[in-house]
Amino acid sequence: MNAQTAMTGPILKVEHLSMKFGGLVAIGDLSFEARRGEITALIGPNGAGKTTVFNCITGFYKPSEGMITLTTSAGNQYLLERLPDFQIPAKARVARTFQNIRLFSGMTVLENLLVAQHNKLMVASGYTILGLLGLGNYRKASGESVELAKYWLERADLIDRADDPAGDLPYGAQRRLEIARAMCTGPELLCLDEPAAGLNPRESLALNDLLNGIKATGTSILLIEHDMSVVMKISDHVVVLEYGRKISDGDPASVKSDPRVIAAYLGVDDSEVDDVLSDTGNEQVAEELNGEPDRAHGPADSASMLAGPIVDTVGHSEDEDEVVKVDPGASKAEQYEHRLAISNALAAPKGGKPDKLTLIKGIGPVNERKLHEHGIFHFEQIAGWTEADVKAAEAYLDFDGRIAREDWIGQAKAFAAKSGGVE
């Protein structure tokens, strides 16, 4: 393929991808494309298989079936499922960040960005000590690496923290550093696994700017994200997974009003989808939903999706134990700031036990988690929300008018009364 044809085709093509862990089908017959120069979001409820897709793309897992084709702007095509994992960043120009931040926390911010360019520097040295000490290529490459690091430090608004240990940065800044580090490897496709997780609204906005800036440099982005305010604002294209199957694929507006997405992702039970759709004037899609499940979007229901032991059948797995150290002073200031958004937020659930907020119609597991992140754990808190609180929560959840429409406050009052909380 020549460079001109490459530029018009998709950068990433995933075809009939399946990944099984023992009896569990984590991804079932998944096909989608990421267009060059765009931000493609991969969304879906917890456990839908999003990270597994990333692990297949970046060579951490070898898929059970399927093809993943990456086409660089120069027209080179790589079948990622066949490429050894260490060649994926170097040859196919794919970089990623992790759901759990993975930085060298004892190294400075700048050092983290220079280490990311180690491969390029070693090639320039010719892998010899003379090459390292000598003039020519290595010195030039080393100067360029510092320049590139400085460039991304500025773009990620980290230049003032360049000499601080990465582990001392506040959480949001660590997330931006991870992205800057990935950008220092010069990727054509940047895969980001939940970059907005744990960010306050101000940090979320800064992240949107950073990602739009990266897109403007021509890098394509594949984004896993739960925060709908990020997804809907910056994505060009959204692919929705549920139980490893694709349930929707299109532009953000069409995906947002797709009944399957409302049911699966926004945490509304199937039986309630009709109500939500008639509330939002979407009767026609309600009828569609009452028909058969759309087999074209995934494999037939399989008992193996639900049953069977979950075993680690692969060599590589993510290190869940990595400790993220957050500067205590900064983090307190940030916590205070993000708690300001909702007036009766708590630092922790009372008695260490949150109420089951998913009992409120309209709150699913995803939104429950987001509410927890914002210090809302109890029915009585929602029952006591002011108008400003409702606005803040709706802005954060990207739910225009939905909280009032579904009367979360009334429902919360009823549940709180039952449990003896408020009147």
Ligand SMILES: Nc1ncnc2c1ncn2[C@@H]1O[C@H](COP(=O)(O)OP(=O)(O)OP(=O)(O)O)[C@@H](O)[C@H]1O
């Ligand atoms: N190494 C593994 N061994 C066994 N099962 C696994 C492995 N990795 C993932 N799974 C299972 O595959 C399914 C998909 O997990 P995955 O982490 O891809 O979901 P996700 O969409 O990223 O979820 P979240 O939003 O919580 O991050 C889950 O049921 C998970 O338990």
Ligand SMILES: [Mg+2]
């Ligand atoms: Mg995940």
